[in-house]
Amino acid sequence: NAGVTQTPKFQVLKTGQSMTLQCAQDMNHEYMSWYRQDPGMGLRLIHYSVGAGITDQGEVPNGYNVSRSTTEDFPLRLLSAAPSQTSVYFCASSPLWGDYGYTFGSGTRLTVV
Amino acid sequence: GENVEQHPSTLSVQEGDSAVIKCTYSDSASNYFPWYKQELGKRPQLIIDIRSNVGEKKDQRIAVTLNKTAKHFSLHITETQPEDSAVYFCAANLNTGNQFYFGTGTSLTVIP
Numbered sequence: 001n002a003g004v005t006q007t008p009k010f011q012v013l014k015t016g017q018s019m020t021l022q023c024a025q026d027m028n029h030e031y032m033s034w035y036r037q038d039p040g041m042g043l044r045l046i047h048y049s050v051g052a053g054i055t056d057q058g059e060v061p062n063g064y065n066v067s068r069s070t071t072e073d074f075p076l077r078l079l080s081a082a083p084s085q086t087s088v089y090f091c092a093s094s095p096l097w098g099d100y101g102y103t104f105g106s107g108t109r110l111t112v113v
Numbered sequence: 114g115e116n117v118e119q120h121p122s123t124l125s126v127q128e129g130d131s132a133v134i135k136c137t138y139s140d141s142a143s144n145y146f147p148w149y150k151q152e153l154g155k156r157p158q159l160i161i162d163i164r165s166n167v168g169e170k171k172d173q174r175i176a177v178t179l180n181k182t183a184k185h186f187s188l189h190i191t192e193t194q195p196e197d198s199a200v201y202f203c204a205a206n207l208n209t210g211n212q213f214y215f216g217t218g219t220s221l222t223v224i225p
Contacts (some may be wrong), residue, residue: 031212035215041217042119042217043157043202043215044215045213058212099145099164101159101213104157106156107156
């Protein structure tokens with residue numbers, strides 16, 4: 001049982017490049033989400049999904065796309081990277097119902113130059 | 114949307130002393146409040162949580178209290194140890210669901 005697996009752990013992009021951050025969970029969790037963590041700003045929700053085929057925007061969705069074709073996978077796509085997207089990105093999952101906190105992935109540290 | 118405020122942003126205590134971190138939330142429908150600990154370079158990990166029909170919950174040296182009327186909840190760590198040094202985040206769920214808004218974090222340093 002691996003929990004929530006994120007890849008890559010580190011990434012450097014040039015402005016304008018695109019890339020996909022991968023997230024997979026093996027706990028059969030319906031709910032999956034992406035957060036970015038910036039100093040002094042806590043964790044801010046980018047996008048989330050309550051099940052395969054269903055996604056919705058969070059607080060800071062601009063510049064990011066997501067899809068949920070399976071229960072296990074929830075990739076985050078940066079369409080045209082900007083320096084403002086330099087951050088640490090966390091994927092998190094939980095059961096949809098009940099008093100459960102999140103299980104977080106190990107994070108991706110992204111630098112856009 | 115939900116707004117979660119967390120204070121203080123930094124906290125230093127002597128080993129053995131207690132530490133208290135406070136959070137307030139705005140959505141009166143919120144009914145579940147988890148706390149996370151994030152060590153340097155690591156992922157946030159759930160350490161304790163409380164539901165709105167409970168006023169207090171304890172787990173060894175950590176406890177969480179909830180005042181639903183005032184819409185604030187607090188994390189209490191007693192007999193602090195150096196390994197308690199980390200960033201702590203509070204969170205509140207949005208409209209009773211599993212979407213959470215997080216506080217901005219408290220960096221706790223326990224001085225040996």
